[in-house]
Amino acid sequence: MVDYKLELIILPVSDVAAAKAFYDKLDWRLDVDIQGEGGFRAVHYTPTGSHASIIISNGLTDAAPGSTRGTYLVVDDIEVARADIASRGIEITEVFHEAQGGIPSVNKEGRTPGLAPERASYFSFAIFSDPEGNEFILQEITTRLPGRV
Template sequence: MDMKLEVVVLPVSDVDAAKLFYEQAGFRLDIDYVAGDAFRVVQFTPPGSGCSVTLGKGITSAAPGSAQGLHLVVTDIEAARSELVGRGVEVGEVFHDAGGVFHHAGGKGQVPGPAPDRASYGSFAEFSDPDGNGWILQEITERLPGR
């Protein structure tokens, strides 16, 4: 049976500020539904993604900014970073991990620049929304078998 990740809920403190941020980042607005003062659902889909993000009011008890490690896969890390920066999003510099497998939390083991030989899965850049929900661009040019 297939199981596809469809939606990730992002906890935010200011729905309008978050909506503006994700519009600015180039995410497609799918819905902005309001039902009274206590309930609002705003859904965005990143360009080319099959999974959307939902934010709003009255939809999660998680602390604003507590979603971390949300990966956006791109085929060209430098072009993706440049596009976001051009849209006014603050994106950290491209880095790779000293161990070469994945990235450590909190910046530990980060080496400036893309992975040696631009190895697929090895280059990253980070940015956050206004509440601190953490996003990571990851460059994948060739998928592992079976993916």
């Protein structure tokens, strides 16, 4: 069996300096900030408690700036995590769950305000985006499915 560990997600941005100011507010660990010819810049961050990282860049991918959707950040307590992000001056949705259960869809009409019934693990969410529109979904997981670490 081969282990495949998610290491890095590239988030395309047009204005790296503005994006960096946003990610600095999150107080994630700044690992690398490199600049190159022609205005190229890549800034590497690791979210608190994560093994995987992100790079914000204006030249590592041909994806449109702000086009990354559905990057999940798993938290133990979504209310505490949401309050932390909001306290940093970052716009974030209220906590919600899907009316039919499951993961958030682009159909916002299916979202029900508040925590999942009985605060079921995996089913409470909040969403925020960086200034260019790259989206993060907070997901509360308190009890993992069998086989998950």
